[in-house]
Amino acid sequence: MTSQFDGMAALHERSIDELPFRRHIEMPSVLAAAGGVEGRRVLDLGCGSGLYARFFARNGAAGVLGVDRSPGLIAHARHREEVEPLGVRYLVHDEATTDTLTGAFDLAVSVYALSYAATPAALARLCAAARATLAPGGRFVAATLNPDFATVPHYYRPYGFDLTVADPHLCDGDPVGLHARADGESFQVTAYYWSREAHERALTEAGFTEVAWQSPRTAADGSASLFARYLAAPHVLAVSARVPGDSSPR
Known part of the structure; x- marks a missing residue:
């Protein structure tokens, strides 16, 4: 299997420092939307180089599995685990085909994976796959492209990246280019626009309930003033949903 991210492990790692909104806004927002991870079995869907998988382990998760379709990214994540053992497993x-993981987790997290679904069917498969991995009462949290992100050219450049669209009047499935630099090296990937309605439809059809959107928050480190313009039109939001059933601690 290959993906547009093969060979980008080092850039993925450096993005946490080169794109500071990730550390100061994205990560605390995901953790808040999840309601914390301590004592929970966590699946990181589309884990990339393992940034979030390691983050969850350090924040007290009972067990973490990271899965990704990119062999290059998983190789890097496994190497990091060898160097700094945290008990994280990677596959x-x-x-979109997590059938072997049915009901094994209390929390599934997807950072940007929904935004790389190119068709409604692909979006539906991802949501259904997340649903299948969760035990009754489990929660799914996705950091996904904000349906109301700023389409003004170079709006996000002060934060280290650009989003480009062919037409500012976006429709579901339209491509969105992400251009960024890390450590002097540029990279570009293609994401896809999905409205709130498209996200909510895919989640509810997968069997989730209690779909909710969370506005981003900043880390408690005094950085809010640095990101005022970003927070006025963040490019990413967290959406969460729940599997019906008992969520009593195990």
Whole structure:
């Protein structure tokens, strides 16, 4: 299996420092939307180089599995685990076909994976896959492209990246280019626009309830003033949903 991210492990790692909104806004927002991870079995869908998988382990998760379709990213994540053991496991596994993981987790997290679904069917498969991995009462949290992100050219450049669209009047499935630099090296990937309605439809059809959107928050480190313009039109939001059933601690 290959993906547009093969060979980008080092850039993925450096992005946490080169794109500071990730550390100061994205990560605390995901953790808040999840309601914390302590004592929970966590699946990181589309884990990339393992940034979030390691983050969850350090924040007290009972166990963490990272899955990604990119062999290069998983190889890097496994190497990091060898160097700095945190008890995280990694699998090269298409996040849309997680049938072998049925009901094994209390929390599934997807950072940007929904935004790389190119068709409504692909979006539906990802949500259904996340649903299948969760035990009754489990929660799914996705950091996904904000349906109301700023389409003004170079709006996000002060934060280290640009989003480009062919037409500012976006429709579901339209491509969105992400251009960024890390450590002097540029990279570009293609994401896809999905409205709130498209996200909510895919989640509810997968069997989730209690779909909710969370506005981003900043870390408690005095950085809010640095990101005022970003927070006025963040490019990413967290959406969460729940599997019906008992969520009593195990």
